[in-house]
Amino acid sequence: MEVLIAALIEMAEPLxxxxxxxxxxxxxxxxxxxxIGGIFGLTILIPITYGLDPISAFALLLGMASVTTTSDTxxxxxxxxxxxxxxxxxxxxxxxxxxxGEAARALGAAYTASMIGGVFGAVMLALxxxxxxxxxxxxxxxxxxxxxxxxxxxxxxxxxxxxIKGLLAAHxxxxxxxxxxxxxxxxxxxxxxxxxxxxxxxxxxxxxxxFAIPELAGVLARGQIQTTMLAPEPxxxxxxxxxxxxxxxxxxxxxxxxxxxxxxxxxxxxxxEWVAYGDAARAKTDAAKGEPAYGKGxxxxxxxxxxxxxxxxxGSLLPTxxxxxxxxxxxxxxxxxxxxxGVVPGPKMLEDNATLLVxxxxxxxxxxxxxxxICLGLxxxxxxxARVPATSLVPLALVFVGIGAFYAGKDWRDLLLLVVFGLLGxxxxxxxxxxxxxxxxxxxxxxxxxxxxxxWQIAGWSWLTQPVVVIFLAIAATTVLxxxxxxxxxxxxxxxxxxxxxxxxxxxxxLATVLVAGVSLMALPQAAAIFPAIVAGSTVLFTLVxxxxxxxxxxxxxxxxxxxxxxxxxxxxxxxxxxxxxxxLAGPVMFLLVAAWRFGRPGPVLALVxxxxxxxxxxxxxxxxxxxxxxxxxxxxx
Amino acid sequence: MKPLSLSLALVLSMGLAAKADxxxxxxxxxxxxxxxxxxxxVADHLGAFLTGNPEVIVENVPGAGSxxxxxxxxxxxxxxxxxLGSVNSALxxxxxxxxxxxxxxxxKAHYIATMSTESSYCITPLATGIKTFDxxxxxxxxxxxxxxxxxxxxxxxxxxxxxxxxxxxVTGFEGSAEIDLxxxxxxxQGRCGxxxxxxxxxxxxxxxxxxGEIGTAPSAIGPKTEFILDKVRDPASKAALKLIFAAADIxxxxxxxxxxxxxxxxxxxxxxxAMVADQGFQDDANARGYLIGYRTxxxxxxxxxxxxxxxxxxxxxxxQMVQ
Numbered sequence: 001m002e003v004l005i006a007a008l009i010e011m012a013e014p015l016x017x018x019x020x021x022x023x024x025x026x027x028x029x030x031x032x033x034x035x036i037g038g039i040f041g042l043t044i045l046i047p048i049t050y051g052l053d054p055i056s057a058f059a060l061l062l063g064m065a066s067v068t069t070t071s072d073t074x075x076x077x078x079x080x081x082x083x084x085x086x087x088x089x090x091x092x093x094x095x096x097x098x099x100x101g102e103a104a105r106a107l108g109a110a111y112t113a114s115m116i117g118g119v120f121g122a123v124m125l126a127l128x129x130x131x132x133x134x135x136x137x138x139x140x141x142x143x144x145x146x147x148x149x150x151x152x153x154x155x156x157x158x159x160x161x162x163x164i165k166g167l168l169a170a171h172x173x174x175x176x177x178x179x180x181x182x183x184x185x186x187x188x189x190x191x192x193x194x195x196x197x198x199x200x201x202x203x204x205x206x207x208x209x210x211f212a213i214p215e216l217a218g219v220l221a222r223g224q225i226q227t228t229m230l231a232p233e234p235x236x237x238x239x240x241x242x243x244x245x246x247x248x249x250x251x252x253x254x255x256x257x258x259x260x261x262x263x264x265x266x267x268x269x270x271x272x273e274w275v276a277y278g279d280a281a282r283a284k285t286d287a288a289k290g291e292p293a294y295g296k297g298x299x300x301x302x303x304x305x306x307x308x309x310x311x312x313x314x315g316s317l318l319p320t321x322x323x324x325x326x327x328x329x330x331x332x333x334x335x336x337x338x339x340x341x342g343v344v345p346g347p348k349m350l351e352d353n354a355t356l357l358v359x360x361x362x363x364x365x366x367x368x369x370x371x372x373x374i375c376l377g378l379x380x381x382x383x384x385x386a387r388v389p390a391t392s393l394v395p396l397a398l399v400f401v402g403i404g405a406f407y408a409g410k411d412w413r414d415l416l417l418l419v420v421f422g423l424l425g426x427x428x429x430x431x432x433x434x435x436x437x438x439x440x441x442x443x444x445x446x447x448x449x450x451x452x453x454x455x456w457q458i459a460g461w462s463w464l465t466q467p468v469v470v471i472f473l474a475i476a477a478t479t480v481l482x483x484x485x486x487x488x489x490x491x492x493x494x495x496x497x498x499x500x501x502x503x504x505x506x507x508x509x510x511l512a513t514v515l516v517a518g519v520s521l522m523a524l525p526q527a528a529a530i531f532p533a534i535v536a537g538s539t540v541l542f543t544l545v546x547x548x549x550x551x552x553x554x555x556x557x558x559x560x561x562x563x564x565x566x567x568x569x570x571x572x573x574x575x576x577x578x579x580x581x582x583x584x585l586a587g588p589v590m591f592l593l594v595a596a597w598r599f600g601r602p603g604p605v606l607a608l609v610x611x612x613x614x615x616x617x618x619x620x621x622x623x624x625x626x627x628x629x630x631x632x633x634x635x636x637x638x
Numbered sequence: 639m640k641p642l643s644l645s646l647a648l649v650l651s652m653g654l655a656a657k658a659d660x661x662x663x664x665x666x667x668x669x670x671x672x673x674x675x676x677x678x679x680v681a682d683h684l685g686a687f688l689t690g691n692p693e694v695i696v697e698n699v700p701g702a703g704s705x706x707x708x709x710x711x712x713x714x715x716x717x718x719x720x721x722l723g724s725v726n727s728a729l730x731x732x733x734x735x736x737x738x739x740x741x742x743x744x745x746k747a748h749y750i751a752t753m754s755t756e757s758s759y760c761i762t763p764l765a766t767g768i769k770t771f772d773x774x775x776x777x778x779x780x781x782x783x784x785x786x787x788x789x790x791x792x793x794x795x796x797x798x799x800x801x802x803x804x805x806x807x808v809t810g811f812e813g814s815a816e817i818d819l820x821x822x823x824x825x826x827q828g829r830c831g832x833x834x835x836x837x838x839x840x841x842x843x844x845x846x847x848x849x850g851e852i853g854t855a856p857s858a859i860g861p862k863t864e865f866i867l868d869k870v871r872d873p874a875s876k877a878a879l880k881l882i883f884a885a886a887d888i889x890x891x892x893x894x895x896x897x898x899x900x901x902x903x904x905x906x907x908x909x910x911x912a913m914v915a916d917q918g919f920q921d922d923a924n925a926r927g928y929l930i931g932y933r934t935x936x937x938x939x940x941x942x943x944x945x946x947x948x949x950x951x952x953x954x955x956x957x958q959m960v961q
Binding site: 039042043046047050133136137140141181183184185186195198199265266319323324325326329330331332333335336339340344346348409410450453454457458459627628629 | 660661662668669670671674675678682693695696697699700701702705706709710720721741780785786787806808809810811812813815816818819820822823825826841842922925926927
């Protein structure tokens with residue numbers, strides 16, 4: 001208690017509070033801008049901290065890192081664009097709610113869940129400190145493999161109306177994730193000789209393409225974010241807050257997932273949010289009565305990932321504090337800050353730096369509260385965006401999506417892949433292939449391969465008898481069996497989908513691509529080929545089942561067509577070309593001016609102001625705050 | 639017409655603004671590691687020692703143990719020398735250890751400097767009960783490694799071959815953090831290839847036994863322990879091991895594209911030399927816990943030339959040792 005009081009007194013100093021507020025404000029800004037995340041903010045702030053005392057320094061750093069996953073909900077809910085990779089799961093139900101005029105409710109629930117989850121993560125961290133070393137070491141790679149298998153079974157729950165399409169989507173995600181150098185042999189898999197792909201397809205680009213592009217296409221097609229012409233529901237914000245409080249069990253459950261998996265190096269926020277989302281969907285029967293289905297605007301689908309991704313921050317501090325071993329790149333940067341300030345991490349911190357340790361935990365908790373309160377205060381204004389004309393909103397949002405993707409590697413291929421995955425997302429959405437299932441396959445498949453090879457090298461096959469492994473594999477098997485039985489029982493009563501030539505065409509394209517990819521694996525060493533080969537084989541099998549199930553397409557289904565999707569994808573493609581030809585500032589300006597001329601709004605003066613403001617914002621973030629060396633524009637080479 | 643001309647002026651000015659000169663240090667690893675830390679240290683000081691005082695920034699381009707960024711720099715056609723690479727020292731041995739891999743040619747890239755020459759070490763957790771390097775060699779210990787091209791693999795593989803050691807190498811860890819946690823958990827019994835700077839982090843020295851030093855000459859600044867090279871009897875094995883360990887002599891090298899003209903290379907080298915001699919830089923490095931063991935670019939290139947001129951039979955033996 002004495003230490004707590006001492007820590008509170010230390011934190012109350014004006015400079016430290018100011019650093020906390022500054023960190024939180026920067027974290028909120030970083031969270032809103034697509035494609036960048038906490039690491040971006042930390043690398044900006046580290047030099048500033050050299051001149052600060054340790055408590056102020058960590059108030060600034062942790063204040064920033066704790067809230068990026070609070071504000072990333074804003075673009076996720078309002079325009080379907082994940083602000084950081086940690087908000088992709090929030091898009092699924094959050095943006096659906098915004099379409100239904102429930103943006104304020106979704107945001108209210110998300111911030112409240114983020115706040116409680118974040119504080120819960122900090123409390124878990126505080127409680128874990130006396131036991132932190134055994135806790136961090138509790139799970140070995142065999143256990144993590146089994147948990148990953150369990151995570152993959154959640155695909156069955158995210159598959160939408162057609163579970164085979166869901167499974168196939170997850171398989172496609174896994175196959176995309178296997179692009180790059182394999183973790184065991186270090187050989188190239190499906191890289192087409194491109195060094196760009198050695199580290200795999202950039203996660204941010206995949207998620208921006210898969211989620212942001214199709215959702216922005218939807219907004220443009222509707223004319224505004226909201227589907228209905230009704231005014232946004234009054235009191236939505238309060239209702240959202242009350243939803244999160246009413247689902248407190250889910251908030252804490254997801255918070256536990258976030259804090260616990262956050263403490264495991266190599267898992268990461270992308271995995272955590274999808275596992276929390278899938279877990280919520282698994283337990284849907286207990287309290288979701290009256291709510292829409294998952295993927296259609298279920299409030300629990302917003303609460304779960306938001307609680308988990310904020311709770312993660314507390315958990316991820318554990319390995320750093322316990323052993324001085326950073327669990328993530330952010331924590332590695334933080335560890336560098338420890339060294340600068342002469343702080344030695346480890347259990348001895350309780351003796352040597354107890355006050356600092358408690359101020360760090362307090363910082364995480366206070367930052368989460370402050371971040372949520374600021375966001376809640378902004379919500380009534382932000383929710384009005386739901387009725388802004390799409391022709392003004394979508395080009396502007398696309399600029400930040402495009403720059404966010406280009407920031408990933410500052411390479412023309414970032415923009416090409418954004419368009420490719422955007423088109424894939426549009427087709428998947430139109431044909432009912434679950435994008436969340438793709439995301440789950442994409443984030444979990446690499447871990448499945450890596451954890452398997454590590455377990456096998458360390459313990460042969462004996463890890464298969466470990467209690468955690470047995471329990472999670474049993475739960476996974478039960479989940480799949482129950483789902484299969486449920487499908488067999490329920491298939492008679494469901495409306496039959498009308499197959500279209502588009503369905504058939506897309507399935508055949510998938511089949512042909514996977515067959516070619518599968519054959520190319522034969523040139524690789526066995527260890528590098530085995531996992532992709534299993535997934536490719538399984539994809540072929542399920543594709544054949546889908547073809548058999550689809551049957552002969554009928555003309556009735558051909559009312560669906562890809563023309564609007566292809567029409568829309570030309571817009572981000574044009575933006576990409578503008579960025580490459582004119583640079584990261586002039587490109588977006590030109591794009592916005594052309595969009596204003598093409599859509600007939602806003603007027604010339606307002607369009608100029610809007611374009612100038614967008615370029616100024618990009619310049620402020622990517623040239624002033626964190627200078628980048630952007631490639632020379634094609635029109636201004638050398 | 640007014641909005642149109644205004645628009646054109648805006649686009650033109652922004653296009654030119656995008657071309658502002660900035661010197662970039664591209665790091666072949668993710669933020670937070672030692673390569674990132676040293677690059678950020680350099681970025682905070684180097685600009686003051688270059689003509690025009692350009693802004694110096696750090697960009698992380700992780701992939702394949704920095705081979706990705708090395709390959710990108712090899713292919714960079716620009717002659718301004720405004721993109722530097724912070725890459726793994728072991729890449730200098732690529733023609734020896736992986737002759738078929740032509741992604742990086744250390745004889746064509748220009749080495750500007752190396753920021754460190756520190757030795758690496760083999761360690762084991764106290765809990766294993768292994769007390770000496772000789773015990774370690776016969777222990778059947780599992781040793782963690784990231785990729786097969788990384789020094790966490792090449793060092794133990796070479797040791798295993800040179801001593802006929804009974805150790806196993808487990809590959810596929812995403813980074814040294816995962817290896818360290820696996821040692822804490824008892825899944826692994828060792829790691830070969832940890833730097834002195836990392837060893838003094840946290841309370842590692844109280845929890846680990848430092849078994850041996852990996853380098854071509856005993857270090858003056860690291861922990862005192864057995865010098866591994868001294869323990870090898872067979873002259874050929876010793877020469878091959880020395881070749882593999884020589885990467886430690888040019889730890890944290892900085893490179894620039896082959897297309898860079900000699901005058902620019904000389905200017906960059908002079909700027910690095912002046913920066914390292916500066917008291918402000920040294921104080922900052924000390925504050926950040928970075929151990930400086932600087933060598934000039936000319937020195938580094940001489941070291942590499944010497945390594946690559948090694949007897950072909952020894953090079954072949956070294957290559958076999960790390961397979």
